[in-house]
Amino acid sequence: MSPLGLAPDQITRAYREAMGDQVVSTSTAFGQAGVTVRPDAWVDAVTFARDSLACDFFAWLSAVDWVPSSDQKPDQKGDQKGAAKPSGDDSGDDDESAYREPDGECLQVVCRVSSTSENHAVAIKAELDKADARIDTLVGVYGGANWHEREAMEMFGLEVVGHPEPERIYLPDEFEGHPLRKSFKLASREVKPWPGDVDVEDMPDDAPVIDPNAPKPDAVNTGGAS
Amino acid sequence: MTRTTPGSTPASSPATRAAQARASAHLADAQVAVEIETPEMTLNIGPQHPSTHGVFRIVADLDGERLVNARPVLGYMHRGYEKLSEVRTYQQITTLVNRIDWLSGYCNEIPFILGVERLLGLEAPPRAQYIRTILSELARISTFLVFLGSYGIELGALTPFFHTIRDREKVLDLIESVTGGRFHPNFNRAGGVKDDLPAGFVDETRKTMDQVDKICDDVETLLFGNDIFRERTLGIGLIPLAKGLEYGVSGANIRASGSTADVRRDEPYLVYDELDFDVVSDDRGDSYAVPGAACRRPASRSPWCARASTSCRPARSWPRSPASSRCRPARRTSGPRTRSASWATTSCREGAGSPTASRSALRPFRT
Numbered sequence: 075m076s077p078l079g080l081a082p083d084q085i086t087r088a089y090r091e092a093m094g095d096q097v098v099s100t101s102t103a104f105g106q107a108g109v110t111v112r113p114d115a116w117v118d119a120v121t122f123a124r125d126s127l128a129c130d131f132f133a134w135l136s137a138v139d140w141v142p143s144s145d146q147k148p149d150q151k152g153d154q155k156g157a158a159k160p161s162g163d164d165s166g167d168d169d170e171s172a173y174r175e176p177d178g179e180c181l182q183v184v185c186r187v188s189s190t191s192e193n194h195a196v197a198i199k200a201e202l203d204k205a206d207a208r209i210d211t212l213v214g215v216y217g218g219a220n221w222h223e224r225e226a227m228e229m230f231g232l233e234v235v236g237h238p239e240p241e242r243i244y245l246p247d248e249f250e251g252h253p254l255r256k257s258f259k260l261a262s263r264e265v266k267p268w269p270g271d272v273d274v275e276d277m278p279d280d281a282p283v284i285d286p287n288a289p290k291p292d293a294v295n296t297g298g299a300s
Numbered sequence: 301m302t303r304t305t306p307g308s309t310p311a312s313s314p315a316t317r318a319a320q321a322r323a324s325a326h327l328a329d330a331q332v333a334v335e336i337e338t339p340e341m342t343l344n345i346g347p348q349h350p351s352t353h354g355v356f357r358i359v360a361d362l363d364g365e366r367l368v369n370a371r372p373v374l375g376y377m378h379r380g381y382e383k384l385s386e387v388r389t390y391q392q393i394t395t396l397v398n399r400i401d402w403l404s405g406y407c408n409e410i411p412f413i414l415g416v417e418r419l420l421g422l423e424a425p426p427r428a429q430y431i432r433t434i435l436s437e438l439a440r441i442s443t444f445l446v447f448l449g450s451y452g453i454e455l456g457a458l459t460p461f462f463h464t465i466r467d468r469e470k471v472l473d474l475i476e477s478v479t480g481g482r483f484h485p486n487f488n489r490a491g492g493v494k495d496d497l498p499a500g501f502v503d504e505t506r507k508t509m510d511q512v513d514k515i516c517d518d519v520e521t522l523l524f525g526n527d528i529f530r531e532r533t534l535g536i537g538l539i540p541l542a543k544g545l546e547y548g549v550s551g552a553n554i555r556a557s558g559s560t561a562d563v564r565r566d567e568p569y570l571v572y573d574e575l576d577f578d579v580v581s582d583d584r585g586d587s588y589a590v591p592g593a594a595c596r597r598p599a600s601r602s603p604w605c606a607r608a609s610t611s612c613r614p615a616r617s618w619p620r621s622p623a624s625s626r627c628r629p630a631r632r633t634s635g636p637r638t639r640s641a642s643w644a645t646t647s648c649r650e651g652a653g654s655p656t657a658s659r660s661a662l663r664p665f666r667t
Contacts, residue, residue: 104418130545131561190545190561218547229382244375253383260383 079194082107085127086170089196092122098201103173110176110199117210119198120185124215127196129187135212135222137230138182139204139256140175181207181230187216208233229254340368347376390416395486403446405484406439406475413488414569420490426571428492433570435475435487438505441512442471448516452523455532460519467515470508477501524588533588540585556590558583 080088085107086100096115101108111119123129176182180201188195200209211234212219223234224243231252234240242249251258346357357376361369381396388396397412398405410432417423424432449464472482477498479485487494523529539549541557554561562579564572582589 130542131550132546132548134548190559190566193566195567216546217543244378253380256386258383260387263387 079189079192080107080127081194083170085109085194085196088127089119089122092126093119099174100170101172101174102170107194107196108199109196110201113200113202113209116183116198116200117212117215119200120187120212120215123187123196123198127194128189128192129194129196131188131190132216132218133186133188133195135183135185135219135226137226137232137254138184139230139254140178140180140182141256142179176201179204181232183209183226183232185212185219185222202232207231208235210234211236211238213238228252231255347373390490394488395484398484398486401443402483404439404443405481406435406479406487407443409485409488410436410570413490416490422491424492427496429571431478431493431497432488433572433575434497434505435478435485436570438471438475441509442468442475445471445512445515448519448523452519452529455529457523457526457529460522463515463519467508467512471512474501474505474508477504530588533586534584535586535588537587538585541583544585553590555579555581557585 082102082105086102086109089097089100089109089111093111093115096112096118098110098112100110109119181204183200183202184197185199186195186197202209207230209232211223213223213236220238221243223232223237224239224241226232227234227237227240228242228245228249229252245253340361340363343360343362344357345360357373359371359373360367379396379399381393381399384396385393394409394413398408400408445464445468449461449468452458452460475485476482478495478501479487481487539553539557541554541559544554544557545559549557550561550563558581560579560581563569565577565579
């Protein structure tokens, strides 16, 4: 990173100072600043990046459909609990620098903005309840969010409140479902097994268990529910 | 519709009224005929555009030759690779992601494989990093040659296209000699690359880059001094810097609007931080500036394979405005330079992004 820009922990600290308990958690894992805010502070958090952190470049916005994981080993789980401290706790970089998943099921909205003048970047996240996944639009902050939000709407079933043109951008009008939700099965694999599957060697016995909730080739091939 | 004045003749016979109706209809027809000439014309461009693999459609409103409104319709070739990635292993995904941009397939593998390596805690050995850098540069140069040639075609200039496509084929031959594939190398592995460079690669690359450089000079002569070309690009399609950044415009397109952002320098990956190159920008922000900002692209120099990834001579005479030379940080006066296009890697890293979330050792969770 450039000497000009703020370091990831400086960015997360700035967020904690400015937004207080609106910040749910912060992360500097992999050298990237990440800030998770409450959904109702979403627009404020992005506006803060634009106005106070000089982030003029809107890189992308998308979402992640998190489903419960079971492939962490017990000791990892312990670590994760330790990392998931209550908000407002700025006890240092040790917790921040550890990679941490959201707790439980959620639809996580992620937006990355960066500063071309200062050369730093921040990923702003919000964790939404899947059943009621709604968030305010960023079009008023970054015009470029328009298409990204439209894509997230159709692909993830996200409801973007106040979007100026909430029309589909990729999918045909008659398409049903939200393809990038984990619950959406890949239809072509239901019809025909994927030949590439034979290339996959069996994992060794002591390997971590692959997430049973994630769609797997064999599960999807047979049309089985997992 | 123009109203004739039937009401002004209070007591007219049926015959008169019929005549008036006919006259009125005739007048209306005449007016319609006149009105057809004045409104804007809606022109559908695409979705089958012969020069592109990514099929794209624009519904354009034209006022004469002026484009007054454009509605892009996209998604005709959405491959859904995010979803496909959910059922594949990391190694099986590089072949998906190098189809994001067909013209620079190799560049598309880089953000993905670097993300995977970061998540796995791997780092490729230096030689692999250099090979990756060289191949990225070659892919960028090849995609730039397509752009430069077809940019002329869009304005009716056919000749440059033949030159650039011929030499682009030579660049693709280089990529093929290393990877076995012209477009879709699938050459990266988490933790390295599939093979070493073949014997004679460095010499061959140097020769080809010299030729690419020469052809760029020729095309420059053919295109950039041309009055028609200038007329059709200067001041056309302006992108103001702030607006472009807000909309996530990246790479050469935004550097043509005065930005000096270049992800290879600002957030260096592979071995770009060891390389010395210029970031060229132009603050005109119009269609004329874009090829300039793309072509006068920086040189990179790889220490053990000097100039393999780059062309050798300085870009002498790309049209440049005084302002653009002001914007050039760390200008080198000698040494290797290249002209290459950038948006593949740059846009993948900055724009489209290849964020990868993972929780298993085998498969990505979300790409």
